Amino acid sequence: MKKIGIFGGTFDPVHEGHTGILWAAQKFFGFDWIYVVPTAQNPLKAHGAAAPLSRRLAGLKKAIKPLPFARMSLIEASGKGPRYTVDTLKKIKHRHPAAQLFFICGSDCLDNFDRWKSPSKILRLATM
Numbered sequence: 757m758k759k760i761g762i763f764g765g766t767f768d769p770v771h772e773g774h775t776g777i778l779w780a781a782q783k784f785f786g787f788d789w790i791y792v793v794p795t796a797q798n799p800l801k802a803h804g805a806a807a808p809l810s811r812r813l814a815g816l817k818k819a820i821k822p823l824p825f826a827r828m829s830l831i832e833a834s835g836k837g838p839r840y841t842v843d844t845l846k847k848i849k850h851r852h853p854a855a856q857l858f859f860i861c862g863s864d865c866l867d868n869f870d871r872w873k874s875p876s877k878i879l880r881l882a883t884m
Contacts, residue, residue, distance in 0.1 A: 832844055
């Protein structure tokens with residue numbers, strides 16, 4: 757069974773903490789790959805990202821280039837309005853029905869996990 761990590765965020769700006777999380781997650785879990793999923797608009801950040809999406813995507817692409825297991829997914833970067841983790845996980849599960857999904861996030865995200873859309877569904881779709 758494939759093991760797929762999903763690491764989402766605004767990445768504004770992307771920094772060594774993000775790539776450090778990716779390296780640590782890969783080392784600990786041995787994923788087949790990790791999708792890095794930049795979001796255009798975080799629904800819990802009313803002010804939105806400071807940097808334009810195009811700049812954040814360029815920085816993220818450069819940051820993950822040396823990580824052979826990381827693949828950027830633009831699943832949350834297109835369209836208008838906020839994107840929700842539960843919907844992203846559903847789409848990835850649809851594409852990889854036999855895979856085990858792991859959602860990776862920083863501890864700052866866990867502080868308000870109860871405010872996310874459908875947190876119980878997220879926990880059914882992926883291991884946190």
